[in-house]
Amino acid sequence: xxxxxxxxxxxxxxxxxxxxxxxxxxxxxxxxxxxxxxxxxxxxxxxxxxxxxxxxxxxxxxxxxxxxxxxxxxxxxxxxxxxxxxxxxxxxxxxxxxxxxxxxxxxxxxxxxxxxxxxxxxxxxxxxxxxxxxxxxxxxxxxxxxxxxxxxxxxxxxxxxxxxxxxxxxxxxxxxxxxxxxxxxxxxxxxxxxxxxxxxxxxxxxxxxxxxxxxxxxxxxxxxxxxxxxxxxxxxxxxxxxxxxxxxxxxxxxxxxxxxxxxxxxxxxxxxxxxxxxxxxxxxxxxxxxxxxxxxxxxxxxxxxxxxxxxxxxxxxxxxxxxxxxxxxxxxxxxx
Numbered sequence: 001x002x003x004x005x006x007x008x009x010x011x012x013x014x015x016x017x018x019x020x021x022x023x024x025x026x027x028x029x030x031x032x033x034x035x036x037x038x039x040x041x042x043x044x045x046x047x048x049x050x051x052x053x054x055x056x057x058x059x060x061x062x063x064x065x066x067x068x069x070x071x072x073x074x075x076x077x078x079x080x081x082x083x084x085x086x087x088x089x090x091x092x093x094x095x096x097x098x099x100x101x102x103x104x105x106x107x108x109x110x111x112x113x114x115x116x117x118x119x120x121x122x123x124x125x126x127x128x129x130x131x132x133x134x135x136x137x138x139x140x141x142x143x144x145x146x147x148x149x150x151x152x153x154x155x156x157x158x159x160x161x162x163x164x165x166x167x168x169x170x171x172x173x174x175x176x177x178x179x180x181x182x183x184x185x186x187x188x189x190x191x192x193x194x195x196x197x198x199x200x201x202x203x204x205x206x207x208x209x210x211x212x213x214x215x216x217x218x219x220x221x222x223x224x225x226x227x228x229x230x231x232x233x234x235x236x237x238x239x240x241x242x243x244x245x246x247x248x249x250x251x252x253x254x255x256x257x258x259x260x261x262x263x264x265x266x267x268x269x270x271x272x273x274x275x276x277x278x279x280x281x282x283x284x285x286x287x288x289x290x291x292x293x294x295x296x297x298x299x300x301x302x303x304x305x306x307x308x309x310x311x312x313x314x315x316x317x318x319x320x321x322x323x324x325x326x327x328x329x330x331x332x333x334x335x336x
Contacts, residue, residue, distance in 0.1 A: 014042040066122040072099040083299025104128040145306040157305040157319040166325040167200025179243040187222035220251040227251025243271035249278035271333040286331025
């Protein structure tokens with residue numbers, strides 16, 4: 001029977017950390033002779049063999065990092081890219097940006113840049129590709145950074161915000177302002193952010209004993225035009241609501257446009273909250289209440305970790321980072 005062991009298996013049997021096993025495999029001077037001998041014995045006992053691709057990464061450097069995003073025109077992604085580029089440049093790496101236009105097939109094509117060694121590593125922002133596919137690529141020794149989702153793999157550093165937590169904060173804020181009929185405009189049906197923000201919305205309604213009304217949920221696909229069409233569909237249902245939580249600021253802009261056309265006053269007749277702290281939001285009349293995510297910091301931290309892992313070729317003990325978000329209360333949710 002063909003059994004494939006991983007670094008974590010060797011580490012568990014040897015009673016050491018995966019990072020220690022990686023250091024032994026890479027002849028690091030940080031490991032004591034006693035520990036090295038113990039780990040090597042377990043390696044031989046299990047018949048563990050490092051993947052050839054992983055062992056060859058150091059000798060095939062391109063000094064290029066790929067960044068795959070669903071929509072580069074969205075300010076959420078552009079801020080993340082800025083953080084990635086600035087840190088990568090400081091470490092002598094170039095960045096190749098790949099815009100998938102929310103197309104999973106195109107995303108997979110860009111991932112081929114990694115497997116063909118055109119780039120040294122890749123960062124995927126809100127990936128559409130299945131977890132199984134991403135894990136399979138990482139199993140072959142390739143480094144993949146993920147923004148917005150956590151995957152359990154020694155070669156996948158991740159950074160994310162707690163979407164459930166801040167979605168609950170948004171609903172709590174609206175309830176505190178006297179709202180109980182709260183509509184929700186969600187984003188892409190395939191995005192993990194959409195599921196998590198919906199979960200937070202539902203949890204907060206339950207905490208406040210507010211009945212869930214499925215007719216108060218619409219999908220806007222994270223685009224301004226999608227938000228515009230979604231709020232029109234909500235109005236057409238004739239189910240009353242006094243506030244709308246938009247899963248991003250782009251869709252909230254669509255809500256503003258529809259309200260202007262219909263003569264609906266914000267926030268007197270409809271409170272609006274978005275996510276992402278789009279720069280245009282504070283210049284709207286009234287300014288948009290939104291959730292500020294540290295987008296630049298997320299990009300900067302993740303690429304720094306990715307490059308460190310590429311250069312050290314070591315298992316990362318600290319490879320998952322969760323950063324806090326902040327609810328910025330402005331005029332669009334006040335005044336009730």
